[in-house]
Amino acid sequence: MNAHRGWNFLMTPGPTNIPERIQAAMNRPALEYAGSEFEDLSKGVHEDMKKLFRTEGEVFFYSSNGHGAWEAALSNTLSPGDTVLVPGTGQFSMGWSALAESLGVKSIYLENDWRNSIDPGEVEQKLREDRGHKIKAVLMVHTDTASAITSDIPAIRKAMDSAKHPALLMVDTIASLVTTEYRMDEWGVDVSIAACQKGIMMPPGMSFTAANDKARKVGENARLGRNYWDWRTRRGEIHYTWYCGTGPINMIFGLREAVDMILEETLEGAATRHQRLADATRAAIGKWGEAGTIEMNAQVQEQAANGVTTILVDDSIDVNALQKLLREDFGVAIGHGLGALDGKAFRIGHMGYCNEPMILGALASIETAFKVLGIAHGQGGVMAAVESLAAAKS
Numbered sequence: 001m002n003a004h005r006g007w008n009f010l011m012t013p014g015p016t017n018i019p020e021r022i023q024a025a026m027n028r029p030a031l032e033y034a035g036s037e038f039e040d041l042s043k044g045v046h047e048d049m050k051k052l053f054r055t056e057g058e059v060f061f062y063s064s065n066g067h068g069a070w071e072a073a074l075s076n077t078l079s080p081g082d083t084v085l086v087p088g089t090g091q092f093s094m095g096w097s098a099l100a101e102s103l104g105v106k107s108i109y110l111e112n113d114w115r116n117s118i119d120p121g122e123v124e125q126k127l128r129e130d131r132g133h134k135i136k137a138v139l140m141v142h143t144d145t146a147s148a149i150t151s152d153i154p155a156i157r158k159a160m161d162s163a164k165h166p167a168l169l170m171v172d173t174i175a176s177l178v179t180t181e182y183r184m185d186e187w188g189v190d191v192s193i194a195a196c197q198k199g200i201m202m203p204p205g206m207s208f209t210a211a212n213d214k215a216r217k218v219g220e221n222a223r224l225g226r227n228y229w230d231w232r233t234r235r236g237e238i239h240y241t242w243y244c245g246t247g248p249i250n251m252i253f254g255l256r257e258a259v260d261m262i263l264e265e266t267l268e269g270a271a272t273r274h275q276r277l278a279d280a281t282r283a284a285i286g287k288w289g290e291a292g293t294i295e296m297n298a299q300v301q302e303q304a305a306n307g308v309t310t311i312l313v314d315d316s317i318d319v320n321a322l323q324k325l326l327r328e329d330f331g332v333a334i335g336h337g338l339g340a341l342d343g344k345a346f347r348i349g350h351m352g353y354c355n356e357p358m359i360l361g362a363l364a365s366i367e368t369a370f371k372v373l374g375i376a377h378g379q380g381g382v383m384a385a386v387e388s389l390a391a392a393k394s
Contacts, residue, residue: 008331011362013145013175013308015197015204016352022201025257026250033246039239042247045256049208052177052200052262053192055184057212060234063248066174066195068229069207070096071103073170073191074137075226076211076219080104082136085167087123087156088112089140090147091339096139096172103224108135114144114340117151117303124159127167136218137168137191143176146338148310148347149303150180157188168215174198174207178262179274179307179351190215196251199270199307200258201352206251274306276392277350277359281309283381283388284363288370290378293317297345307351310337312344317375319346325372330365356389 010017031038049059062068078084083106086097090112097107110122118140127135138160143150153171160169170191173182177192178199184192192210196202211219211231219231228244235242262270282296282304289295293314298304313319319336323346326332337345348366350359363382370377 006331008333009358009362009365010333011349011358012333012335013198013347013349013351016199016201016349017354018203019201019261019353021261022254022257026254028250028253031249033249034240038249038252041256042239042242042252045252045259046242048259048263050210052259052267053173053184053194053210054182054186054267055192055210055212057184057210058216058231058235059208059210060231061243061247062207062209062229063205063243064207065197065204066172066193066207067095067099069174069193069195069209070099070172072207072209072226072229073193074100074103074105075222075224075229076209076231077168077191077215077222078103078105078136079221079223081106083108083134084137084139085123085126085135086110086139087118087151089118089149089151090114090144092144092146092172092174093139093141094339096141100139105224114147115149115297115299117149117300118156120152120155120159123156124163127160127163127165130165133166135165135167137170139170139172141172142182143180143305143307145175145308145347146310146341147297148305148308149298150176150305151303153182153189154187161188168218175305175307175351178267178270180305181267181271184210185212196255196258199274199352200255201261202251202254202258206248206255271306273355274351276389277354277356278304278306278309279392280356280359280385280388281348281350281363283384284367285309285311285381287379287381287384288367288377291376293376297341307349308335309348309350310341310345311348312341313346318373319343321373322346322369322375325369326365330369332362332365334362334366360385360389
């Protein structure tokens with residue numbers, strides 16, 4: 001590793017880079033957990049997290065990764081034997097579906113080719129067929145980090161309404177929150193799931209569920225086990241109960257700073273920045289792909305994710321060798337293909353604390369690695385990214 005020869009570029013789609021402001025906010029002595037200083041801080045950041053989801057619902061914090069928030073969403077709303085509908089988006093829709101089944105919930109999984117977003121018509125048809133309303137929730141992954149595809153949440157809500165189906169709409173925003181426009185209440189989402197290590201720019205270790213009145217009311221009669229995850233006991237006079245025990249005090253200080261930074265930029269500004277960096281990345285891939293060995297996984301430009309890009313490669317390219325060279329010689333970390341794309345793709349993260357010089361440095365390093373490894377690629381990828389960024393700024 002070249003850790004002592006300059007900055008390392010963390011260009012994975014999570015965890016992402018942590019700003020110094022957030023690191024500094026967390027670097028503090030232990031604080032009295034039951035004191036007013038922490039309670040006031042905690043309640044304030046709980047309230048402000050609603051702004052990121054754009055919801056008037058309640059936001060619940062967990063000391064867990066995103067899988068914990070998946071479980072919290074299900075355990076607070078479902079009972080053993082219930083059925084959920086999971087439109088396929090890639091590796092993470094499969095993961096959420098499998099988690100539901102592990103809890104004793106039946107999952108109807110709609111297969112997908114991993115290269116296109118969800119077909120709302122297919123969702124509507126499945127819901128129309130469910131005349132007895134056995135399906136209690138539709139589980140959507142807004143942006144699947146493996147496929148780098150973003151699906152149309154308002155279109156799914158429209159399909160549910162057209163089918164006149166009462167199921168809850170649950171949306172995983174782990175890779176989309178802050179990086180992409182998201183409007184929970186306006187789009188008719190009942191439960192949103194998020195984690196802190198992507199667009200929120202925090203170290204891994206905290207996740208969130210945002211729940212509207214409908215979801216919390218349904219949850220009053222849910223019978224899945226949920227002691228730690230229980231929304232009903234995570235409010236009350238004693239602040240200790242908001243975390244079901246001792247909360248992650250230093251992480252909350254970091255989260256306070258992260259939310260402040262996001263609101264300073266504005267959610268619109270953050271989405272625009274992520275779109276700009278994603279467009280530049282895609283411009284480079286378009287040029288690299290002219291040799292026929294590399295292509296975007298997303299087949300429809302409008303469905304390509306703002307926060308991560310998945311690049312398919314042919315059999316002539318050793319993804320592990322590319323990743324190893326970038327990591328050990330250039331100090332650039334990229335993601336490998338997941339699930340069905342293992343060994344067939346690499347991923348470039350451009351989410352969270354990321355700007356134009358960082359993405360240009362990463363793209364230049366990747367193009368250099370292509371040359372070192374003798375990987376056939378079209379020329380001028382980096383210049384195409386430069387032109388894209390210049391056009392966005394003009």
